[in-house]
Amino acid sequence: MALQDIGNRQTAGVTLRRLHKSFGAVEVLKDISLTIEPGEFVVFVGPSGCGKSTLLRLIAGLEEVSAGDVFIGDTDVTEKDPSDRGIAMVFQTYALYPHLSVAQNMGFGLKAAGRPKPEIAQKVNDAAAVLQLTDYLDRKPGQLSGGQRQRVAIGRAIVRNPDVFLFDEPLSNLDAELRVGMRLEIARLHRELGITMIYVTHDQTEAMTLADKIVVLRAGRVEQVGAPADLYEDPDNMFVAGFIGSPAMNFFPAMMGNGGQIELGGSRIPAPVLSNPPAPGTPLTLGLRPERYQIRTDGPAPHGLTFQVEFTEYLGSSSYCYGTIGDGLACTLELPNGFRPRRHDVISLGLDSQNMRIFDQSGLRIR
Amino acid sequence: MTAIDLQQAAPTARGGRISGHRILFHVTAVLVAAIFLVPLIWVTLASFRPTAVSMQPPIPPWPGDNATFENYIRLENFGQSILHYTANSAIVAIGTAALTVAVALLAGYGFSRFRFPFKPLAFILILSTIMIPFQSILTPLFLLLANLGLQNSLFGLILVYTTLQLPFSVFMMKNAFDSVPQEIEEAARIDGIKGMRLLWQVMVPLVLPGMVTSGLFAFLNAWNEFLAALVLLSDQDKFTLPVLMTAVRSGRYGAIDWGAVQAGVTVMMIPCLILFLILQRSYIRGLTAGAVK
Structure with a gap:
């Protein structure tokens, strides 16, 4: 039984047009417009309270839209009931019916829709086989582990044969090891079902590993939309640059100098090529990923910086090194395997100007 | 100083520690249990004794000396x-x-689940009626029921008892619904269940312990209630058991027939005990629902 046979249905894209949502006087989502292509895996990511779950709930129809339109495929579903939108949702807390068995949980939607029993049994068995739940069909959710419960919740969603799959932080309640396993499972499901999936998480690792397209939200606004690599390499602003990537990008206060140079903590380093460089003397922020540098062993670099080691975290294949550059600006570096500096060691860093990201005072990227 | 040898021949045997606390705990528990059980045993034993000795302290004589069912027979022969x-x-x-x-x-x-104007006020109003002693509104209640033609009717009594029971039960059921995660309801909405079906097929199984608890409370309170039944029921064949007790109590020449009363009380206890034993698991789950996540 292949997964495609379960999901043999045209998947649909999702279009959000000028979406607003307020709870009383509090506006939690402000003018969100977004296009999600059919079959795409889109991740909404952002800090707590940024409105990502609310946005998902608006698409699901669990919250009412204050203004704007939600389209699934070509259909305007803004006023439709959740069950009429062709969606299925997986919740963080699994939200299984505790009084029903696994099989009844998975078949509940079909039973509610009055489908014949053999069809329900067939679909439940197919989904259970895919999710390795066949041996557990008669158990109650209370007798299952967290990972199994989440698989049942996913199974319940698959059985509904949705156009769009919605996930609301589905892995947050699982331990670290299970989380990696389930992440792969969800990626496999997406590959094999080919259904549009929208996934909410605050974990940027999940976002980076799963997404075709990441939507970064902050305070009810979309900060940037793009492929994981685009957000990592080419962030639009300091928020996205700092949120995507672990450990986070280093930010240093700096100043535009003369002759295409940047003054940073008493050093002068060549600035990256900017199409619209700010005037000399303009304060700005220099962003640098922790792994984008070279270690110079041939003495102090002419266009580099010195890094003084404070503390090292050993991670096996690499280590994170916390310390300071220049006049005591905090900096984190990812050190290659085998390089184990001690406290107060000084490392000479060579920087490549094309790895620097320059932001203006308001945090917007200067390209 | 020598290091502790981790590879001893055998691990040190550890017996249970019998502390003074534990003995004190058990003694106290037995005493408390006795305080609750003695009146029940007293009543039950006394109901099997002849009238002449039914007022004497319970032990001795044991009812085995001259055990009799005459109290029960008198009870049975009273009225219907x-x-x-x-x-x-x-x-x-x-x-x-x-x-x-x-x-x-x-x-x-x-x-628990709906937003409507003045919800907190309405809830507090309902709860605050618990503070009104119902004896104080018995006269207006009687007049009200009389006007409705419901005095001296069991249905009227049911309405009165339900009214008295509702504030606590509504509070209980609100808590029961509050402890059901919102997501389960949302999952059901996505599955296409709404309205009464949502309540019946999804929510009721989850709040069943709360329903059992409030039902049990209502049952026991109605079963034992005396004053309203005494005031509202006037025909002897409509009497409930507590009212019957007062009627059988009066023996010949103003004497009080303790034997018959005790037989009646014993009979009254039986359904409550059976009900409680059957439902106690759900009952305890209902009381503690939502107490801890």
Whole structure:
């Protein structure tokens, strides 16, 4: 039984047009417009309270839209009931019916829709086989582990044969090891079902590993939309640059100098090529990923910086090194395997100007 | 100083520690249990004794000396059969429990899940009626029921008991619904279940312990209630068991027939005990629902 046979249905894209949502006087989502292509895996990511779950709930129809339109495929579903939108949702807390068995949980939607029993049994068995739940069909959710419960919740969603799959932080309640396993499972499901999936998480690792397209939200606004690599390499602003990537990008206060140079903590380093460089003397922020540098062993670099080691975290294949550059600006570096500096060691860093990201005072990227 | 040898021949045997605390705990528990059980045992034993000795301290004599069913026979021969009065009580208690659960289920669901104007005020008003001693409104209640033609009727009594029981039950059911995660309801909405079907197929199984608890409370209170039944019921064949007790109490020449009363009380206890034993698991789950996540 292949997964495609379960999901043999045209998947649909999702279009959000000028979406607003307020709870009383509090506006939690402000003018969100977004296009999600059919079959795409889109991740909404952002800090707590940024409105990502609310946005998902608006698409699901669990919250009412204050203004704007939600389209699934070509259909305007803004006023439709959740069950009429062709969606299925997986919740963080699994939200299984505790009084029903696994099989009844998975078949509940079909039973509610009055489908014949053999069809329900067939679909439940197919989904259970895919999710390795066949041996557990008669158990109650209370007798299952967290990972199994989440698989049942996913199974319940698959059985509904949705156009769009919605996930609301589905892995947050699982331990670290299970989380990696389930992440792969969800990626496999997406590959094999080919259904549009929208996934909410605050974990940027999940976002980076799963997404075709990441939507970064902050305070009810979309900060940037793009492929994981685009957000990592080419962030639009300091928020996205700092949120995507672990450990986070280093930010240093700096100043535009003369002759295409940047003054940073008493050093002068060549600035990256900017199409619209700010005037000399303009304060700005220099962003640098922790792994984008070279270690110079041939003495102090002419266009580099010195890094003084404070503390090292050993991670096996690499280590994170916390310390300071220049006049005591905090900096984190990812050190290659085998390089184990001690406290107060000084490392000479060579920087490549094309790895620097320059932001203006308001945090917007200067390209 | 020598290091501790981790590879001893055998691990040190550790017996249970018998501390003074534990003995004190058990003694206290037995005493408390005795305080609760002694009156029940007293009543039960006394009900099997002849009238002449039924007022004496319970032990001795044991009822085995001259055990008799004459108290029960007198009880049975009073007015209609005891089964008739038990049926009256059962109708009132079961009716009250059913009506209370039905209304409290809907009210609790509404208060827990729906937004409507003046919701907190309405809830506080309902709760505050617990503070009114119902004896103080017995006269207006009587007049009200009389005007409705419901005095001296078991149905009228059910309505009164349900009204008295509802504030607590609504509170109980609101808590029960509050402890059901919102997501389960949302999952059901996505599965296409809404309205009464949502309540019946998804929510009711999850709040069942709360329903059992409020039903049990309503049943026991209605079963034992005396004053309202005494005031509202005037025909002897409508009497509930507590009212019957006062009627059988009066023996010949103003004497009090303790034997018959004790037999009646013993009979009254039986359904409560059976009900409680059957439902106690759900009952305890209902009381603690939502206490801890």
